[in-house]
Amino acid sequence: NPAGDKPWANMGRAPTPAEIKAWDIDVRPDFKGLPKGSGSVKHGEEVWIAKCASCHGEFGESNEVFTPIVGGTTKKDIETGRVANLHVDKYFPQRTTLMKVSTVSTLWDYINRAMPWNAPKSLSVEDVYGVVAYILHLGDIVPEDFVLSDQNIAEVQKRMPNRNGMTTDHGLWLPNYAFSGKPDVKNTRCMNNCPVEGDIKSMLPENMRDAHGNLFEQQRLIGPMRGWDTTKPPRK
Amino acid sequence: NPAGDKPWANMGRAPTPAEIKAWDIDVRPDFKGLPKGSGSVKHGEEVWIAKCASCHGEFGESNEVFTPIVGGTTKKDIETGRVANLHVDKYFPQRTTLMKVSTVSTLWDYINRAMPWNAPKSLSVEDVYGVVAYILHLGDIVPEDFVLSDQNIAEVQKRMPNRNGMTTDHGLWLPNYAFSGKPDVKNTRCMNNCPVEGDIKSMLPENMRDAHGNLFEQQRLIGPMRGWDTTKPPRK
Amino acid sequence: KALAMGAGAAAAGKAMAAPEGEDAILKLPEHTTGLGQPVAARGYGMPSKWESNLQRRESPGLTRVSQASVSFTPLQGLFGIITPSGLHFERHHQGWWDIDPSKHRLMIHGDDGLIKRPRVFTMDELMRLPSVSRIHFLECGANTAMEWANVAVPTVQYTHGMSSCSEWTGVLLSTLLDMCGIDRKRAKYVLAEGADGSSMTRTIPIELALDDVIVAWGQNGEMLRPENGYPLRLIVPGVQAVSSVKYLRRIEVGDKPWNTKDETIHYIDLLPNGLHRQYSGIQECKSVITTPSGGQTLLDRGYYNISGLAWSGRGTIKAVDVSVDGGRTWRPARLEKPILPKAFTRFNFDWVWDGKPAILQSRAIDSTGYVQPKINQLRAVRGTRSIYHNNAIQSWLVSENGEVSNVQVY
Amino acid sequence: KALAMGAGAAAAGKAMAAPEGEDAILKLPEHTTGLGQPVAARGYGMPSKWESNLQRRESPGLTRVSQASVSFTPLQGLFGIITPSGLHFERHHQGWWDIDPSKHRLMIHGDDGLIKRPRVFTMDELMRLPSVSRIHFLECGANTAMEWANVAVPTVQYTHGMSSCSEWTGVLLSTLLDMCGIDRKRAKYVLAEGADGSSMTRTIPIELALDDVIVAWGQNGEMLRPENGYPLRLIVPGVQAVSSVKYLRRIEVGDKPWNTKDETIHYIDLLPNGLHRQYSGIQECKSVITTPSGGQTLLDRGYYNISGLAWSGRGTIKAVDVSVDGGRTWRPARLEKPILPKAFTRFNFDWVWDGKPAILQSRAIDSTGYVQPKINQLRAVRGTRSIYHNNAIQSWLVSENGEVSNVQVY
Numbered sequence A, B: 001n002p003a004g005d006k007p008w009a010n011m012g013r014a015p016t017p018a019e020i021k022a023w024d025i026d027v028r029p030d031f032k033g034l035p036k037g038s039g040s041v042k043h044g045e046e047v048w049i050a051k052c053a054s055c056h057g058e059f060g061e062s063n064e065v066f067t068p069i070v071g072g073t074t075k076k077d078i079e080t081g082r083v084a085n086l087h088v089d090k091y092f093p094q095r096t097t098l099m100k101v102s103t104v105s106t107l108w109d110y111i112n113r114a115m116p117w118n119a120p121k122s123l124s125v126e127d128v129y130g131v132v133a134y135i136l137h138l139g140d141i142v143p144e145d146f147v148l149s150d151q152n153i154a155e156v157q158k159r160m161p162n163r164n165g166m167t168t169d170h171g172l173w174l175p176n177y178a179f180s181g182k183p184d185v186k187n188t189r190c191m192n193n194c195p196v197e198g199d200i201k202s203m204l205p206e207n208m209r210d211a212h213g214n215l216f217e218q219q220r221l222i223g224p225m226r227g228w229d230t231t232k233p234p235r236k
Numbered sequence C, D: 001k002a003l004a005m006g007a008g009a010a011a012a013g014k015a016m017a018a019p020e021g022e023d024a025i026l027k028l029p030e031h032t033t034g035l036g037q038p039v040a041a042r043g044y045g046m047p048s049k050w051e052s053n054l055q056r057r058e059s060p061g062l063t064r065v066s067q068a069s070v071s072f073t074p075l076q077g078l079f080g081i082i083t084p085s086g087l088h089f090e091r092h093h094q095g096w097w098d099i100d101p102s103k104h105r106l107m108i109h110g111d112d113g114l115i116k117r118p119r120v121f122t123m124d125e126l127m128r129l130p131s132v133s134r135i136h137f138l139e140c141g142a143n144t145a146m147e148w149a150n151v152a153v154p155t156v157q158y159t160h161g162m163s164s165c166s167e168w169t170g171v172l173l174s175t176l177l178d179m180c181g182i183d184r185k186r187a188k189y190v191l192a193e194g195a196d197g198s199s200m201t202r203t204i205p206i207e208l209a210l211d212d213v214i215v216a217w218g219q220n221g222e223m224l225r226p227e228n229g230y231p232l233r234l235i236v237p238g239v240q241a242v243s244s245v246k247y248l249r250r251i252e253v254g255d256k257p258w259n260t261k262d263e264t265i266h267y268i269d270l271l272p273n274g275l276h277r278q279y280s281g282i283q284e285c286k287s288v289i290t291t292p293s294g295g296q297t298l299l300d301r302g303y304y305n306i307s308g309l310a311w312s313g314r315g316t317i318k319a320v321d322v323s324v325d326g327g328r329t330w331r332p333a334r335l336e337k338p339i340l341p342k343a344f345t346r347f348n349f350d351w352v353w354d355g356k357p358a359i360l361q362s363r364a365i366d367s368t369g370y371v372q373p374k375i376n377q378l379r380a381v382r383g384t385r386s387i388y389h390n391n392a393i394q395s396w397l398v399s400e401n402g403e404v405s406n407v408q409v410y
């Protein structure tokens, strides 16, 4: 190549510090990227009522616009860092945000970048500290008079109910990709006389036949098959 | 395959004789498929004036809706079966239908299936014989009082001006596909110091710069290039 | 006896009303006796009006608002391996946009010397770079999620329609990272970030980022569709599609994962013991029969060409087996070409329906030797609440009345 | 000095107006601070509004009426090997139709025992048959016709845009002919006939008919577009596209060619001696650089990824060479995968433009060893009036002002 090895290497330009600042908004679990500042539960409650409650409910309990943010965690969980209600034996119906999130940085980062849903990136640094504090308070992770700040957030992390609830010990974790990536479930390629239980374990309940609309109108009008006309009972 | 070798073999149904008749309209050079019947030049002229002339001109000479049908053939061509005006030295500007078509069956077949353009398959058998006769007459292939019929069409074929004008002796003729298909033109894969004449032999004349509209509007608005703004002269 | 069908199917019968023949043949239609539409009547063409049943659709009740939702590809009506871009499944978290590409920028940076030459690119600049064109599937990690516990939806559009396959064109992320002077020894992860309201962020391990990840602008020959990230998106082949960040505006190189909202609140797989598997990226080997499939009715007994799709996030498809007796016996299907890494592979299989109940299944094997599992095998390890990565063998029951239903059989 | 461009290009410059940064980054756009459109807002999606320049277009003056004309694919803006179906070139002889598929029939017959079991098929029946899905190009025999004598058109859309490439799905014609009991010994040709007004008819030799010819209903994953023959067309891979009869209604098997209008009045190649080559089917090996190409202006000096397409009607592409000095020196281009028989192959090539005039050319070599010829080599044998099968090396001149022009150089 007469034009040198990588003649495209100089394409583009250096960003300015202000440009990096405008876009580099991510906050990591080690709080790299977290802006200095603080916000109280009280301030957060005000922001929440004004800008969040309409979608998420006054106490983060709403299931209307999105699944609930608060609920399902206990004082015990805060101690252990494992949300007991996630265990299959608990039969707990819904998994809330606080039951799942393992790092408080995630709440800060996400609310700062994406909330309120219809006006993302409109909150001030104080607002974000405040609503995160308010949500944590709703989960009894911080007290009512708490002021969350870049100084004390690492302490709060130690009280996150599900902070020990994650594992990367599985075959789909990407860094393992090039190395092991061992699948956890294996089938065998049996071709004949294969062992099967054989009976039908589950099928669509009769009353859900038309839950997705008239399937006749969701299938091609020619070809080997037609869609079920779900305005009528099944053919005999 | 437990279902037999070709379990799809019985798909479909037999056509009825009437169905085959309705669609099997093709006419071959050996006149297989040609319906019995006849039509005079005179009848053909009537049909032509009523149903063809508006597009092709009274004498098949029009270049408006489609290239001319008649013209460029001579008495000599009728003798030799080769249209002399097709030779490169003749500098004959346009190739008409009669200069190219080698078999009269083609005219019959095509007019019958596709003309008039806006009402294909509306002609009677007599109409088709008639207009074919009329076109042939315009090319002086048959006399004014001629009546073309399934009986005499083979004789007419012997007067088609370009009947000997086709060759299949080339590398693109499909039956050769699987066998030889020898290309007639060869390049070599020279990589360095390749022989070239080098100068620009042809380029778009300046006055045709905008003959295809404003090229700026025919190219993407982003990417490595833009389209020429042909409302303006070339950039300096 | 033949299974007489409702609207539109009568014409398929072997017997005809009139002995002289069918009107469809004997009475020449208008299109055989008239003049049609001009060329370029539509400078950009659309499907036939007779095809309007094949649409992207939401699954009612799955999500609460349509801007943070999914629309499913109608796999039941598709052929081959290329998904028409207009039917590519959609997943948005804060709605889609049609972004002015002349104002779109991509920034690549990283602290602590991980990126020596941070850069900003315009689309003009990106599209000048050395590019690749590759066919890859995208599958949402939540594809087939509704079926972990029970049958919940009727058709393959809703069971498997969060997957599509396209030819993508763009510059390899590794090319960009090298231009920016990445420290290949110390860099461990990159963060990809979108320009939409959600500014979707996902952590991608450096092994992948330097392998086959594409910063793409082209999809199936043209620019990305707005719903698929116009003018720029990431394509992370073989990995759940949420990582293929749309409206890509920023790549940051770092040394630790970011644990973003969609890495610790969603796209985590709950195990019975209450632990969540995090960073579960790879879409394991999977297949599904699309013809015939749930919600369809067979018109008649006799021969059918069973057809479907197979894919693997770990490599190429080596074989697909089909069973028509609920998994007791299997025979290999024909695989159409091309067979490409991390791409859909189309399979076909001969079947004669004798009118008795039958259970149709397909089972894919990939180049690592992995064999697609049964749902009970998955459940034994992962329970029924892990939402993501359900790559179980799909069963379709053909009943005596010709109806094909979604069932679970193992 | 950088070549300053007109509308839209200023943003590509390296220098910025304000020292603190670009507005495109500093002022967050609406799509980063608002809520976008819902999923399935468009059940069938369309390209971005910013892409509307890429359209099928007629070449002014080429034909007299638009129903017997051609619209060209905008190859100058396309990527990869799949042509978006909405931009597939069109060639109609009597206009296009959107045919009711439930009323469409295919008849297969032949006299003299050449077909023992003549048959009529509905679309329902055809689509039940064993199918194949294959990627093939279609190229009109008249592609590049206007360039035999002189440069006549400005852009690659008009020089090469009568070619496109799609994934086709259908049943092999050989499967159908065998079902109908073809006499494989005595059958020599088949006639394919369309259902439109022109009832287009073309003779296909039995060697091809029994090889890889497809009776297709699928194109790029969905049904054929109306402009491309919905609901059924023939695909004759590697052969001039006029043989791939649209709206296919009838196949007759015979023992002699038919010499139809488009086999003796058109699609015949005039030689200098006045003879016409007839039945010139095969589309020989050809390539063209699509980026950069005629009618474009380079924004700046420096690196460009030269990109283009290569194909051969005789097999696969083995190599593509690129010259940037008008054919004096050549270097092999990178070929993208897949490389399939009788399909487009995408090539890419690194080039640094120093601001001086340059002549760009590509030259394809196929699996038979055939090397794409120069226009003067073709002319030496075929003259300048043969219209069809111009597969010459295409030259693009890059002038000092950045403009790329269509030129002939050899």
Ligand code: HEC
Pocket (backbone or CB within 6 Å): A047, A048, A051, A052, A053, A054, A055, A056, A065, A066, A067, A068, A069, A096, A097, A107, A110, A111, A115, A116, A117, A118, A123, A131, C065, C068, C093, C094, C198, C261, C265, C266
């Ligand atoms: C107009 C409706 C709306 C408003 C107002 C709104 N949200 Fe949300 N919120 C949503 C939706 C919808 C989602 C889910 C987005 C997605 O799918 O990625 C969401 C997600 C979240 C989540 C992540 C929950 C999870 O489990 O993924 C948090 C935390 C959150 N919102 C907090 C807030 C805060 C704090 C505010 C106010 C400052 C707010 N929201 C205002 C609709 C809203």
Ligand code: HEC
Pocket (backbone or CB within 6 Å): B047, B048, B051, B052, B053, B054, B055, B056, B065, B066, B067, B068, B069, B096, B097, B107, B110, B111, B115, B116, B117, B118, B123, B131, D065, D068, D093, D094, D198, D261, D265, D266
């Ligand atoms: C409304 C316009 C129109 C009318 C009326 C019409 N034609 Fe045509 N004709 C055309 C066009 C356009 C074509 C070219 C079609 C194509 O490109 O395949 C054509 C093609 C032909 C051709 C083939 C010419 C060639 O070189 O390919 C013949 C022969 C012909 N017409 C004869 C007739 C006859 C006979 C009639 C009347 C019975 C007729 N036409 C009426 C428009 C018309």
Ligand SMILES: [Ca+2]
Pocket (backbone or CB within 6 Å): A024, A025, A026, A027, A033, C252
């Ligand atoms: Ca950062």
Ligand SMILES: [Ca+2]
Pocket (backbone or CB within 6 Å): A137, A144
């Ligand atoms: Ca309180």
Ligand SMILES: [Ca+2]
Pocket (backbone or CB within 6 Å): B024, B025, B026, B027, B033, D252
């Ligand atoms: Ca016949």
Ligand SMILES: [Ca+2]
Pocket (backbone or CB within 6 Å): B137, B144
């Ligand atoms: Ca006269």
Ligand SMILES: [Ca+2]
Pocket (backbone or CB within 6 Å): B012, C012, C013, C014, C300, D125
């Ligand atoms: Ca039938």
Ligand SMILES: [Ca+2]
Pocket (backbone or CB within 6 Å): A012, C125, D012, D013, D014, D300
């Ligand atoms: Ca630049």
Ligand SMILES: [Co+2]
Pocket (backbone or CB within 6 Å): C091, C139, C140, C141, C142, C240, C241, C242
């Ligand atoms: Co997803």
Ligand SMILES: [Co+2]
Pocket (backbone or CB within 6 Å): D091, D139, D140, D141, D142, D240, D241, D242
């Ligand atoms: Co053509």
